Amino acid sequence: MTSFLIDGFPLGGDRVYVIAEVGNNHNGSLALARRLVDAAIEAGADCVKFQLRNRDALYRRKADGSRAEDLGVEYIQDLLDKVELSLDEHREVRAYCAQKGITYLCTPWDEPSVDALAGFDVAALKIASADLCNPYLIAKAASLGKPLILSTGMSFEHEIVRAIEQLKALGTPFALLHCNSAYPAPEADIQLGYLRRLQELHGLIGYSGHERGIAITLGAVALGAKLVERHITLDRGMEGPDHLASLEPGEFRQLVDGIRQLELALPWQGPGRHASQGELLNRENLGKSVIAARDITRGTVMDASMLRIASPGQGLPPYRLPELLGKPAGRDIAQGDFLFDSDLSEQAQEQRLAFDLPIRWGVPVRYHDFLDYRRRISPDLFEFHLSYRDLSLKPQPFLAAVECSRLVVHAPELFENSELLDLAADDPAYRQRSIDNLQRVVDATLEIGEFFPDADARLIVANIGGFSADEPRPLAMRAELYDRFHEACRQVDFAGTELIPQNMAPFPWHFGGQRHQNIFMMPDELAAQAREHDLRLCLDLSHLQMTCFHFGLDFQQALALLLPHSAHLHVADAKGINGEGVLMGTGDIDWPAAWVQIKRHPHVSFIPEVWQGHKDHGAGFWSALQFLTRLA
Numbered sequence: 001m002t003s004f005l006i007d008g009f010p011l012g013g014d015r016v017y018v019i020a021e022v023g024n025n026h027n028g029s030l031a032l033a034r035r036l037v038d039a040a041i042e043a044g045a046d047c048v049k050f051q052l053r054n055r056d057a058l059y060r061r062k063a064d065g066s067r068a069e070d071l072g073v074e075y076i077q078d079l080l081d082k083v084e085l086s087l088d089e090h091r092e093v094r095a096y097c098a099q100k101g102i103t104y105l106c107t108p109w110d111e112p113s114v115d116a117l118a119g120f121d122v123a124a125l126k127i128a129s130a131d132l133c134n135p136y137l138i139a140k141a142a143s144l145g146k147p148l149i150l151s152t153g154m155s156f157e158h159e160i161v162r163a164i165e166q167l168k169a170l171g172t173p174f175a176l177l178h179c180n181s182a183y184p185a186p187e188a189d190i191q192l193g194y195l196r197r198l199q200e201l202h203g204l205i206g207y208s209g210h211e212r213g214i215a216i217t218l219g220a221v222a223l224g225a226k227l228v229e230r231h232i233t234l235d236r237g238m239e240g241p242d243h244l245a246s247l248e249p250g251e252f253r254q255l256v257d258g259i260r261q262l263e264l265a266l267p268w269q270g271p272g273r274h275a276s277q278g279e280l281l282n283r284e285n286l287g288k289s290v291i292a293a294r295d296i297t298r299g300t301v302m303d304a305s306m307l308r309i310a311s312p313g314q315g316l317p318p319y320r321l322p323e324l325l326g327k328p329a330g331r332d333i334a335q336g337d338f339l340f341d342s343d344l345s346e347q348a349q350e351q352r353l354a355f356d357l358p359i360r361w362g363v364p365v366r367y368h369d370f371l372d373y374r375r376r377i378s379p380d381l382f383e384f385h386l387s388y389r390d391l392s393l394k395p396q397p398f399l400a401a402v403e404c405s406r407l408v409v410h411a412p413e414l415f416e417n418s419e420l421l422d423l424a425a426d427d428p429a430y431r432q433r434s435i436d437n438l439q440r441v442v443d444a445t446l447e448i449g450e451f452f453p454d455a456d457a458r459l460i461v462a463n464i465g466g467f468s469a470d471e472p473r474p475l476a477m478r479a480e481l482y483d484r485f486h487e488a489c490r491q492v493d494f495a496g497t498e499l500i501p502q503n504m505a506p507f508p509w510h511f512g513g514q515r516h517q518n519i520f521m522m523p524d525e526l527a528a529q530a531r532e533h534d535l536r537l538c539l540d541l542s543h544l545q546m547t548c549f550h551f552g553l554d555f556q557q558a559l560a561l562l563l564p565h566s567a568h569l570h571v572a573d574a575k576g577i578n579g580e581g582v583l584m585g586t587g588d589i590d591w592p593a594a595w596v597q598i599k600r601h602p603h604v605s606f607i608p609e610v611w612q613g614h615k616d617h618g619a620g621f622w623s624a625l626q627f628l629t630r631l632a
């Protein structure tokens with residue numbers, strides 16, 4: 001086991017440990033040292049590190065006390081004369097770090113410095129590259145019983161192996177940092193790929209970088225570095241040995257942000273490659289499928305001339321076309337229709353289906369498939385998912401009267417000119433267009449409503465907006481966003497329809513990409529909105545689960561809070577933060593517990609809203625409804 005804790009931080013996990021190395025960049029000034037601690041905290045570092053030298057012990061002296069050295073050593077010694085902090089000042093810096101709540105680490109450059117740090121209650125010790133080949137200092141540092149971080153710059157592999165063997169024999173937990181000890185280090189000398197070799201030698205590796213910029217250090221993280229050390233300075237132009245190889249605070253912040261992004265991007269849920277939820281959405285829209293090249297009547301044996309490949313990607317993928325050849329069509333397939341898995345089986349399709357469920361249920365439909373569904377099921381409701389194009393169609397040709405006790409219409413998310421519905425938009429003109437669009441949805445709902453004479457309610461589900469592109473809006477803005485939404489609603493003539501805003505997940509997908517949601521997301525806010533504004537909600541359980549997952553909330557508690565305020569449910573499971581709409585039982589929701597709660601609220605209705613449920617004549621919806629029937 002190579003991982004260990006530094007001050008409670010588990011090294012070796014998904015999160016990278018970021019060390020802001022002050023080294024001597026304080027230039028001997030206690031005030032500057034404190035400012036660098038503040039800058040490191042501000043930049044998001046996990047730890048701030050210093051260097052401690054006992055100059056008498058560290059450097060040799062001739063018998064006469066002189067220190068005549070080569071030019072290079074003399075230059076370094078002269079610089080160090082100017083930039084050291086006294087031991088008392090180091091103690092003050094250590095106390096300042098404790099006060100500010102950031103881990104303090106230090107590199108002792110000699111044995112008396114190890115002794116001094118023994119009194120500092122350090123969480124770990126760093127061994128500089130210059131001491132990797134110094135088993136005496138390594139042994140002395142290990143004697144404190146703390147974990148060690150060792151840099152491997154300026155050394156040869158046999159020296160690294162020797163240090164590893166020494167520490168293993170001592171039983172000291174340690175990490176090894178790949179490093180090139182030039183300040184700044186030329187890119188071509190860094191040999192970042194050596195990280196892979198280092199990882200073979202020892203499982204826990206990191207990178208101590210002295211190059212310019214942040215790209216190479218980010219690359220080190222991509223190659224497996226679990227610790228990263230970079231110098232921090234307030235001004236790269238200052239005099240001192242390390243400033244030129246340091247990052248200024250803004251750059252350090254960019255480095256930390258980049259590392260945190262990589263932490264999200266690097267984990268791989270193998271084996272194999274899985275398409276993400278966002279990709280699946282895009283695959284549906286952009287991908288290709290097998291479709292009928294002409295009308296195929298039931299029983300006709302299919303051959304290549306009857307099939308072709310076209311977009312979108314909602315049917316069988318192109319590489320499965322050969323499986324259909326020689327099979328008799330199990331149904332009448334119209335030219336342009338997708339072919340599905342069910343077209344590969346001999347089983348009769350399109351039989352009627354019935355579900356025995358304790359609350360009112362329905363399925364999502366588009367105008368063009370409504371009559372198909374109506375032939376196969378007798379649900380309590382249909383939920384029409386409208387696109388903005390549908391709003392310019394007359395619904396009459398697509399519909400027939402039904403005896404449903406409820407009508408639900410899902411407003412389009414996207415309108416002309418790629419504009420999302422946003423009743424809380426910053427731009428008043430944009431908001432006005434959203435209001436007008438919502439009014440068009442109301443008008444369409446009234447027309448569809450004529451086919452639902454027995455409906456007790458004509459509900460309009462809407463994702464009402466309040467999202468942002470690059471980052472969440474400040475918390476303090478939420479009240480204003482809600483106010484804008486309510487003001488917008490006052491301008492719509494609902495004419496006997498009822499708007500039920502849908503709760504959203506923290507990162508909704510728009511145009512196949514991720515956004516940040518700011519309102520109608522947190523359970524307590526949703527409940528307060530419903531109470532204070534006499535609103536009923538469309539509660540999307542998959543969104544709710546993702547919200548609870550992201551913010552560490554209890555899903556069942558949130559459900560209990562929101563069911564009394566809900567008119568209608570979208571029922572699907574969710575996995576993690578982005579696995580939206582997965583089939584029940586394949587995600588994170590405890591369904592038996594959720595279903596017991598839902599059954600206590602007979603006023604709600606629901607549709608299964610599982611991802612791609614409509615495909616293959618609603619195969620996903622039927623599985624979802626059967627799953628719930630078994631729970632009921």
Ligand SMILES: C=C(OP(=O)(O)O)C(=O)O
Nearest residue numbers: 051107126128129151208
């Ligand atoms: C010089 C140091 O380390 P590195 O060799 O990683 O630059 C140090 O920790 O003081």
